[in-house]
Structure formats: structure tokens, C-alpha cells
Amino acid sequence: MSVVSDTVRVAQPGSAIGQSVRDSLVVARRNLIRMSRIPEMLIFGLIQPIMFVVLFSYVFGGSMTIAGSNDPGTYREFLMAGIFAQTVTFATAGAGAGIADDMHKGLIDRFRSLPMARGAVLTGRTLADLVQTAFTLVVLAVVALLVGWRTHTSVGEVLGAFGLLLLAGYAFTWIGALIGLSVRTPEAATSGGLIWLFPVTFVSNAFVFTGQMTPWLRHVADWNPFSATVQACRELFGNPGVSQSDAWPMQHPVWASLIYSILIIVIFRTLAVRKYRSATA
Amino acid sequence: MPGAIYAEGLVKTFGDVRALDGVDFDVPEGTVLGLLGPNGAGKTTAVRCLTTLLRPDRGKAIVAGIDVLKNPNEVRRSIGLSGQFAAVDEYLTGRENLQMVGQLYQMKAKDAKVRAGELLEQFNLADAADRPAKTYSGGMRRRLDLAAALVVSPPVMFMDEPTTGLDPRNRQQLWEVIKRLVSGGTTLLLTTQYLEEADHLAHDICVVDHGRVIARGTSDQLKARTGGERVEVVVHEREHIATASEVLQGFGKGETTVEEHTRKLTVPVTGGAKLLAEVIRELDTRGIEIDDIGLRRPTLDDVFISLTGHLAEAEDEENGAGRDAKGRKAKAKQEPVQDKDEAKKEATP
Numbered sequence: 347m348s349v350v351s352d353t354v355r356v357a358q359p360g361s362a363i364g365q366s367v368r369d370s371l372v373v374a375r376r377n378l379i380r381m382s383r384i385p386e387m388l389i390f391g392l393i394q395p396i397m398f399v400v401l402f403s404y405v406f407g408g409s410m411t412i413a414g415s416n417d418p419g420t421y422r423e424f425l426m427a428g429i430f431a432q433t434v435t436f437a438t439a440g441a442g443a444g445i446a447d448d449m450h451k452g453l454i455d456r457f458r459s460l461p462m463a464r465g466a467v468l469t470g471r472t473l474a475d476l477v478q479t480a481f482t483l484v485v486l487a488v489v490a491l492l493v494g495w496r497t498h499t500s501v502g503e504v505l506g507a508f509g510l511l512l513l514a515g516y517a518f519t520w521i522g523a524l525i526g527l528s529v530r531t532p533e534a535a536t537s538g539g540l541i542w543l544f545p546v547t548f549v550s551n552a553f554v555f556t557g558q559m560t561p562w563l564r565h566v567a568d569w570n571p572f573s574a575t576v577q578a579c580r581e582l583f584g585n586p587g588v589s590q591s592d593a594w595p596m597q598h599p600v601w602a603s604l605i606y607s608i609l610i611i612v613i614f615r616t617l618a619v620r621k622y623r624s625a626t627a
Numbered sequence: 628m629p630g631a632i633y634a635e636g637l638v639k640t641f642g643d644v645r646a647l648d649g650v651d652f653d654v655p656e657g658t659v660l661g662l663l664g665p666n667g668a669g670k671t672t673a674v675r676c677l678t679t680l681l682r683p684d685r686g687k688a689i690v691a692g693i694d695v696l697k698n699p700n701e702v703r704r705s706i707g708l709s710g711q712f713a714a715v716d717e718y719l720t721g722r723e724n725l726q727m728v729g730q731l732y733q734m735k736a737k738d739a740k741v742r743a744g745e746l747l748e749q750f751n752l753a754d755a756a757d758r759p760a761k762t763y764s765g766g767m768r769r770r771l772d773l774a775a776a777l778v779v780s781p782p783v784m785f786m787d788e789p790t791t792g793l794d795p796r797n798r799q800q801l802w803e804v805i806k807r808l809v810s811g812g813t814t815l816l817l818t819t820q821y822l823e824e825a826d827h828l829a830h831d832i833c834v835v836d837h838g839r840v841i842a843r844g845t846s847d848q849l850k851a852r853t854g855g856e857r858v859e860v861v862v863h864e865r866e867h868i869a870t871a872s873e874v875l876q877g878f879g880k881g882e883t884t885v886e887e888h889t890r891k892l893t894v895p896v897t898g899g900a901k902l903l904a905e906v907i908r909e910l911d912t913r914g915i916e917i918d919d920i921g922l923r924r925p926t927l928d929d930v931f932i933s934l935t936g937h938l939a940e941a942e943d944e945e946n947g948a949g950r951d952a953k954g955r956k957a958k959a960k961q962e963p964v965q966d967k968d969e970a971k972k973e974a975t976p
């Protein structure tokens with residue numbers, strides 16, 4: 347047997363952007379194959395938001411006053427934007443754990459020794475997470491429709507809302523990527539990717555009407571990037587409970603959500619790629 | 628003209644630990660250099676610096692004629708790295724793993740697929756090609772990892788402890804693969820904790836300890852410095868020790884050492900198996916009953932004892948692996964008097 351093959355030729359690199367896109371897609375494909383072979387992860391990822399829909403709408407539903415109504419149905423419509431937004435942000439933990447696992451198993455070393463685009467390992471992972479998030483959102487939307495959630499706007503606006511959700515989810519996976527590169531074990535990345543999400547998603551307009559919060563807390567909630575996405579979705583779905591706060595993100599939630607997401611991507615992508623370049627398993 | 632792998636004055640510190648403390652070597656094209664040393668000696672750090680994974684604080688590194696510090700991405704096109712862990716995605720099949728690596732070496736998807744098939748065939752993985760790597764045995768994973776490093780038949784290869792954790796049969800198999808690879812003209816830098824492995828595979832050996840090259844030469848040269856082979860005898864009766872000692876002294880090239888309580892006698896010799904047979908005959912003629920006799924060749928520990936005065940102290944493989952800084956720290960704890968060690972090294976010619 348001959349170990350050395352003469353047939354192998356390494357192609358000369360095309361444009362840097364072309365290579366970056368191509369490499370990212372190769373890595374994204376790898377992560378998608380991986381996810382498809384660990385279906386239990388996907389299923390657990392679905393159970394959690396579905397459980398939240400059921401728990402919140404039936405446990406809290408009767409005791410919440412939204413837009414002057416304490417009808418559980420009103421709360422259910424109010425709630426869904428919050429659950430959607432929380433679900434997309436929880437992708438952070440998956441991205442972090444995946445990257446930490448790659449570090450731990452020496453795969454990041456292998457990737458870093460290959461002549462591939464520098465950001466591609468992380469971009470590929472976040473793109474794969476985006477696909478998973480989209481799938482989760484579809485299933486969740488069906489469940490939401492079953493428990494009585496409805497939209498009252500045009501198809502374009504509804505799709506726009508889902509677009510904002512995916513962008514926000516994508517932005518948060520870059521935070522996860524940075525966490526994954528910064529911790530030593532996948533377990534630490536999972537919990538480290540989740541704990542800070544609880545205050546972020548609860549000190550917001552996702553599950554309660556912010557008008558009832560104490561003023562300083564309400565201020566935090568109004569400027570919370572997460573609230574902007576929730577508010578934008580409520581507006582675009584035509585669901586009740588849109589905040590009347592004077593805070594700029596609450597007045598212009600679509601723009602605020604877009605700006606926040608893009609800012610998060612720019613900042614955390616830069617930090618994560620820099621960290622990757624010096625990553626040591 | 629420097630060789631295919633060239634390092635000059637490499638220094639890398641982690642905190643206050645000098646993982647590399649001025650390492651030089653030059654590996655001519657088509658040859659194998661073995662970096663031999665215990666865990667935490669700086670072998671992995673050296674490999675990481677040369678494979679663009681780590682930036683040395685000081686020094687110069689040239690691989691395949693390309694400056695590693697100035698042109699890391701060019702270097703990556705010309706090297707293959709097989710690390711201490713089998714760095715394969717366990718949820719991907721063997722074929723998918725190799726295809727992915729090929730594509731990331733910028734091969735066309737179609738070419739990567741063909742190449743993956745070739746390698747799976749060559750590495751005896753064809754039957755398992757479409758099973759997730761999770762189902763592979765340790766030896767199979769190592770082979771897959773090595774195949775991944777060879778996807779583009781790089782002119783320069785780095786292998787960091789390629790056989791650590793493998794059973795003897797798998798180790799032998801991997802050695803065969805590595806030998807074939809080198810006969811094809813590849814330049815190889817190999818790190819190992821086993822003198823035997825360096826002996827088998829490397830043309831030249833650098834012994835590394837505490838981030839420094841403390842000895843270099845061919846395996847024979849190193850063994851000669853270590854004192855070569857010894858005959859070891861365990862006699863059955865304690866009263867035979869004196870006679871046996873007399874016999875051994877006649878064959879030996881040095882002082883015979885005796886351990887009374889274990890009834891073990893050791894003497895340095897030259898002459899190998901033939902001499903051993905003569906020793907056995909002579910002991911038999913004198914009517915000395917023996918429990919055990921053998922020709923002992925120098926081990927890594929012997930090399931270390933003779934070069935540094937201390938044992939190699941190879942740590943538990945799993946713990947020390949991949950973490951030079953940590954390994955070194957653990958070691959520093961065991962040896963609080965590092966200055967003494969340094970002094971010993973200086974004293975050794």
C-alpha cells in the first residue's frame with residue numbers, strides 16, 4: 347500500500363470571502379449531521395419551551411391582567427412572543443457546549459492546523475444552530491396554535507417577526523461561542539450558557555407586563571435587548587400587551603431589535619474569533 | 628539551507644513556567660526526528676509552536692521552507708498534524724470525517740470524496756467507513772486520525788505521541804504505517820515517551836526535559852552514553868551470589884552490582900544475545916541454579932537517569948496529555964528544588 351498519493355492537489359485559494367463561506371458551510375454541514383445523530387438533544391430542546399407554554403399559560407394565565415383583560419386566552423396570546431424569544435436565546439447553551447466539546451476532544455486543534463478560514467469553525471457552528479432554532483420555532487408555533495395563539499396581521503409581518511427571532515437567536519449563539527471557547531468543559535459551557543439567560547429573559551416584558559414593575563426594574567426591562575425583540579414580535583403578530591413605555595426601544599422595537607442583534611453579532615463574533623485564534627485545548 | 632523542519636531558540640512561557648526554554652533542531656528532508664521526553668517536558672509545546680497552534684515568545688521556526696511566524700496559513704497547507712487525542716468527530720462516520728478534512732484543506736468536494744475512499748482502504752477502515760467513529764476501537768480511531776493528517780499527503784508531518792494508550796498490536800501496526808509514510812519521502816517530527824518507539828522510527832533523537840534539549844544523536848549514540856546493555860541474573864540460592872558475581876565479572880565491562888535481598892546481580896556488557904548464551908553456559912557449568920536471567924536494554928528511564936540524574940516521571944497519560952503547562956506545574960510541585968535539577972543538567976556533559 348502506498349500512503350502517499352500523487353492524485354492529491356490542494357486547490358489554490360479563491361477569494362477570501364468565498365473561502366470563508368465555503369469553509370463555514372462545510373463545518374455547518376458537519377454540525378448538522380452531528381445534530382441529526384443525537385436526536386435526543388433536539389427533543390429535549392423542544393420539550394423545554396413546550397413545557398413553558400403549558401405551564402405559563404395554565405398556571406399564570408388566570409392571574410395576569412394584560413391590556414385590561416384577565417382572560418387566560420389574552421395572556422396566552424401575550425405570552426407566545428416571550429416564549430418564542432426565550433427559546434431562540436436558549437440556543438446559546440447548545441452552541442457553547444458544542445464548541446467546548448470540540449475544544450475538549452482536540453478537534454479545534456485539528457481545525458486550527460488546517461488551511462481554512464479563521465472564523466469558519468465558529469460561523470459553521472452558529473449556522474447549524476440557526477437551522478436547529480428555525481426547526482424548533484416551527485414546532486413551537488404549531489403547539490402555540492394548538493393552545494389558542496393567533497396572529498392578527500399580514501403574512502409579511504408575521505414572517506418579519508420570525509426573521510427577527512432568528513436573527514436574535516443567531517446573535518445569542520455568538521455569545522455562546524465565546525463562552526464555549528472560554529470554559530474547560532462542555533458541562534460548564536451548558537450551565538454557563540444558561541444561568542445568565544434567566545435574569546435576561548425574566549427581567550423583561552416576556553412573561554409579565556412591565557407596567558407593574560418597580561420603576562428601576564422597569565427601566566432595565568425596557569432597555570433589555572431581549573425585550574425589544576419580544577415587543578417587536580408582539581407588534582408584528584398583532585398580539586395584546588404591547589408596552590406603551592416611552593423608552594426608545596419600546597417605541598421602535600423592530601429597529602431596536604435589529605440594531606441590538608447586529609451589535610451583538612459584531613461584538614461577540616470579533617471577540618470569539620480572536621479567542622479562537624489563540625485557543626488552547 | 629535549513630531542513631524541512633527547523634527551529635532556533637524557541638521559547639514559550641506559560642505564566643512563570645518555561646515550557647520551552649530555547650529549543651533548536653533541524654530535521655533534514657525525508658528524515659524522522661524523535662522528540663523524546665516525559666510528559667511536561669515541552670514536546671507538545673514544541674509541536675504546537677511548529678504547527679501554528681501556538682505562537683512562541685521568541686525564536687525562529689521554518690517548516691517546509693516557510694516561516695511559521697510570518698506565514699502560518701502557508702505552513703498549514705504543507706503540514707499534517709496528528710495530535711495526542713484522536714481528533715475525529717465521533718458522530719461522523721470515518722468517511723465523513725476524512726471528507727470534511729479534505730474539504731477544509733481546500734480540496735474540491737469530489738476530490739475529497741475520492742481521497743477519503745483511498746485512505747479508508749489503505750488504513751484498513753473500509754469495512755467501518757460508514758459507521759460513526761464512536762463505534763471504532765482506540766486503534767481504529769488513531770488510524771482514522773492519522774489518515775486525516777495525511778489527506779493531502781503533506782510533505783511535513785507532525786505526530787504527537789501517536790501510540791500513547793495503544794495496545795502492543797495496534798502500536799506495531801501504526802509503526803508499520805509510519806515507516807511506509809517515511810519511505811515515501813515525508814519528513815516527520817514525532818514525539819514519544821518510549822525510547823523503543825524512537826529507536827524504531829527516528830533517524831535522530833532529541834531528548835527533551837524542562838523545555839530544553841538535553842541530548843541529541845542517533846539512538847545508538849544515546850544508548851552508548853547511557854551505558855548500553857546489561858545482563859541481569861537472579862540466583863536461586865543466596866550462597867551462590869559470590870560465585871555468580873565472579874562469573875559475571877569475567878564477562879562484564881564494568882562493576883557488578885548485587886542486591887542481596889532479591890538475589891539479583893547486574894553487570895554492564897557488550898555482545899548481546901551471544902554473550903548471554905555464554906553466561907548461561909558458564910553458570911550452568913558451575914552448578915549455579917538461576918531463577919531468572921535476561922539481557923536488559925536501556926529504557927527511557929535509564930537514558931534520563933544517566934543524562935539528568937532523575938527519573939523521567941512520566942505522569943498518568945490522560946492527565947498530562949495535551950497540557951504542558953499543567954503537566955509542568957504538577958511536576959514542579961513534586962520537585963520543589965528545581966534549581967538543583969538545573970545544576971545537575973549543567974553538570975552533565
